[in-house]
Amino acid sequence: xxxxxxxxxxxxxxxxxxxxxxxxxxxxxxxxxxxxxxxxxxxxxxxxxxxxxxxxxxxxxxxxxxxxxxxxxxxxxxxxxxxxxxxx
Numbered sequence: 001x002x003x004x005x006x007x008x009x010x011x012x013x014x015x016x017x018x019x020x021x022x023x024x025x026x027x028x029x030x031x032x033x034x035x036x037x038x039x040x041x042x043x044x045x046x047x048x049x050x051x052x053x054x055x056x057x058x059x060x061x062x063x064x065x066x067x068x069x070x071x072x073x074x075x076x077x078x079x080x081x082x083x084x085x086x087x088x
Contacts, residue, residue: 010071028063029063034059
């Protein structure tokens with residue numbers, strides 16, 4: 001099982017709502033204080049393969065102009081938690 005981040009889809013959705021490229025988001029993340037972020041970093045966030053800490057979550061919220069709670073997905077109460085955290 002592969003551990004994935006919970007926020008990738010929400011980050012990508014918000015970035016698309018703003019009509020930004022992954023390069024645009026990387027630039028805005030650097031402006032928010034996340035150092036050495038690249039388009040590849042944004043791609044890894046969005047595909048769920050990069051684990052995000054709370055500081056990075058804050059940078060994402062600032063860059064995307066949303067409250068951090070915006071990134072938490074709705075829980076599917078019919079599935080076990082592990083099924084929502086891990087992907088095959």
